[in-house]
Amino acid sequence: MPNASLIIENAKVLTMDPDAPRAEAVAVAGNRLLAVGSAAEIVTLAGPETRRIDAKGATVLPGMTEAHLHIFPGAVGLRQLQLAGVQGLEALRAALSQYADDNPDAALLICKGADYNLFGAGIATTRQLLDQALADRPVILISGDHHTAWANTAAMEMAGILEGAETVIGTEVVMGEDGTATGELREFDAYMLVMRHRSTGGRENLGMTGNEPDIEVTPEQWEEDLETMRRGLTYCASFGFTSLHNMDGNLYQLKLLRELEQRGELICRIEIPYHMNQTAPIDSIDIASRMTAEFSSDRLRSGRVKMFMDGVIDSGTAVMVEDYADQPGWKGEPLHSAERFEAICVEADKRGLQISVHAIGDGAVRRVLDGYQAAREANGARDSRHRIEHIEVIHPDDIPRVKELGVVYSMQPSHPPGALDFPLTPWTLKVGEARWPYAFPVAALRDLGVPICFASDWPVADINPMRSVKAAMTRQPYKAGDPDNRIGLHEALSYYTAGGAYAGFDEDRLGSLKPGLLADIVVMDSDLEALGAAAVDRARAAMTICDGQIVWQASEG
Known part of the structure; x- marks a missing residue:
């Protein structure tokens, strides 16, 4: 047996292999798992060039799969105003005021994670309430589930929908008893009437709707979007994810990711579908087949x-x-x-x-x-x-x-x-x-x-x-x-x-730690079994390995 390129030892390995569910150490050769077993067995595979990683008694797992995420809007959201935990008019006013000051040139202030009970249980969020928080700049609040948004009057006027608008089935610009819109926008096609007026050409929300950019992307914007994708991939890797089932179904993101792959910067495995919305003709499924043929690395x-x-x-x-x-x-x-x-x-x-x-x-x-x-x-x-x-x-x-x-x-x-x-x-x-x-x-x-x-x-x-x-x-x-x-x-x-x-049809190469499978591994910073249910959320990834390469590592101290 060849020497290992990397060994993880002093570990509590949960292999997810039912035939050998526990181990003490893992050996990697190149991008494959060489051996999984006892400390005594694995140490014999160490050579002079082997990198030895001390897990310090923490849990070691197969690299995790994030089976449903929206990586691009998620990554963009890391720089947008997050309203999770913001409750009440005064808290909202303070958050929006600072956000507006920090983004003086934004055509539309986009906020994420708004609570359905933002102003209290049973109190509907309206444009009039939002006007009390911020009236002189167009602002839109997107709910945590991304299926509802609320816009202030300035945003509704900018979009030309204060008097209402026709939307596709299952979506709605909610109207009030006074014959004008309340500011509540149900589902993507409704709130995209406001979002289309943002400064970016819609690139930050691409995957949620499956649409391609509605502007010609400049080289500068392309590089900006590559950096957004890098940030999202790094964020995912920091939690121990090595595989991502991205639900952002558009060709643009596949091209971004292929560029990163060609540059050697694609640090997670990722799969992107074709998003078929309710207005797409049935024969547009040809796009899905073309995407499948073109992207298969x-x-x-x-x-x-x-x-x-x-x-x-x-x-x-x-x-x-x-x-x-x-x-x-x-x-x-x-x-x-x-x-x-x-x-x-x-x-x-x-x-x-x-x-x-x-x-x-x-x-x-x-x-x-x-x-x-x-x-x-x-x-x-x-x-x-x-x-x-x-x-x-x-x-x-x-x-x-x-x-x-x-x-x-x-x-x-x-x-x-x-x-x-x-x-x-x-x-x-x-x-x-x-x-x-x-x-x-x-x-x-x-x-x-x-x-x-x-x-x-x-x-x-x-x-x-x-x-x-x-x-x-x-x-x-x-x-x-x-x-x-x-x-x-x-x-x-x-x-x-x-x-x-x-x-993801990957069980023959991923998802468990056994010899011959791809070396996707996460080393946690704690013994998960010792923490118990009440404290398991304190644990984080200490190191993430994809294809035998360390792609993320927590800073020391």
Whole structure:
């Protein structure tokens, strides 16, 4: 056996290999795992040129997969005003005043992470309230889930929508009783009416809509966007992520990432789908096939179609089987008709493309399952691993169908209201007590053997996987007698490693630590098992290794 190029020792290795779940050390040769075993076994592989890394008794894991994020808008958001934790008029006024002073030339002040209860529980955010915080500059506040935005009067006037505007199905410029817009903008196509007036040509929000830049990008802007992507990749690597399933479905970002790959600066493996929005013709799926053929390297690829079936529960744009508990007569509007969606699924599946669909409400989940079933009936059963992203509520009749159709559940443990950063209301009130037992159904789907992968949906939620692990371990039922969806540490970590690899058809090369697989590894700064559920969120990555190379390392001291 050759000498190792790198050895990690004095470690508590959780391999995610069921045949050898624990080890004390790991040896790497080039970009492959050479050996995983006891300290005595691995030390014999050290040579004079071997780099030896002391894990200091901390946990070592396979490199983690962030199975659902929006890297470009997330990276841009690191420089935008973040309103998470900002509550009330005075706090908002202070934050906006400083932000406006720091950005005197911005045509539109863009803020992220606004709470639906910004001005208090049950108080609707309006342009008039925002005017009290800042009136003389156009400003837009985007909710944490990125499905609702609120604009002040100056922004609404700049966009020419103070008197309302027509938008595509499932989106809305909300109107008030006085015949003018309230400032609330539901879903992307509505708030893009304001966002199109920003100074950047829309590049910072590209992936959320699947659109390409609506300006001719200059060389200077191209370099600026490359730096934004570098910043996002580094941020992801700092948490131990070596693989990213990016949901920003446009060609522009693939080209940016290919440029970084050619420069030797692509420090994470990343996959980008074709985003098929509700207005795209069905034959535009040809774009997905072209993207798949053009981008297929070891670190950068396409191969998937991403769609939205509905919005979110908090704004009433998710699709339910039965009426919203707080809004009799309203179930939400699906973004794709059953006939259109089934036709897309049949065609994508026939081409061998994986499909991922955002489906929040139980009505949306049902329509997605119907589409996947139509694809199977038309094309025959195959290992498609089509995914449903989120599943905040599922109808009990549809739980077994997820398993029967071979669907992967892409779950975000930070999303259940009350589990981490999102408040209980208005979500719990809109869903209603009768549907609480079927909310974020990790236990029910796990017990059926449904494959699960974990993610954050960053920048919708905190990307820190250890905070999500804590949320998964400590989540409480909404009422006594509801299913207990808490899971253990090892299970949560498996969904971030082996589960993510499986969701990306990568289990034969990633997701576990065993000889011959690619050397994607994260060395944590703590023994995760010793911390316990209450403190596991204190842990961070100390070192991230992708393809046998150290791509990120925490500073000493």
